[in-house]
Amino acid sequence: MRKASVPLIPAAVILTFKTRLAAMRAVVWRCAREAGLSDIRAADLVIAANEVAANTMRHARTAGTLAIWHDADEITCQVTDTGVNHDPLAGARIPRNGATTGYGLWIVHRVCDRVDLHSDESGTTVRMHMSLEAH
Numbered sequence: 834m835r836k837a838s839v840p841l842i843p844a845a846v847i848l849t850f851k852t853r854l855a856a857m858r859a860v861v862w863r864c865a866r867e868a869g870l871s872d873i874r875a876a877d878l879v880i881a882a883n884e885v886a887a888n889t890m891r892h893a894r895t896a897g898t899l900a901i902w903h904d905a906d907e908i909t910c911q912v913t914d915t916g917v918n919h920d921p922l923a924g925a926r927i928p929r930n931g932a933t934t935g936y937g938l939w940i941v942h943r944v945c946d947r948v949d950l951h952s953d954e955s956g957t958t959v960r961m962h963m964s965l966e967a968h
Contacts, residue, residue, distance in 0.1 A: 845902040854886050857899050861910060868903040869965050877944035878963055882910050884937035885959045889914040893957070903965065907946070910961045918952035 846864055850857045861882045865875035882899065889897035893916030900911045924938025942948050947962040 848899045851896040864901045868908040881941040885912040892916045913958045915956045
């Protein structure tokens with residue numbers, strides 16, 4: 834059984850969240866700006882991380898873990914939880930007409946440069962990548 838894990842990256846900032854997301858958003862903002870993202874791109878990453886973390890609270894109903902790190906090329910924000918996502922294409926396509934859910938991950942895919950979603954019986958990991966190059 835795969836255990837939800839965070840990357841083995843010494844410079845990663847790691848935060849566990851359970852109910853309130855304000856501290857998580859502040860960490861993402863600070864790390865995004867320190868990495869060199871513009872205010873607009875940093876705000877996009879905060880929105881994306883918040884959407885994924887809100888899904889953790891709504892669907893997994895357990896604590897989630899945020900890990901965020903960057904190298905010279907990109908910043909990566911990872912949210913891991915114990916929930917299971919049964920739709921491997923969640924967020925990759927626009928929700929159907931009249932849908933009342935599914936827009937959060939769709940927005941994540943729109944504002945991030947790349948999104949990786951892995952889910953199995955032990956949990957879900959969503960990695961959001963944003964290039965540090967000027968956009």
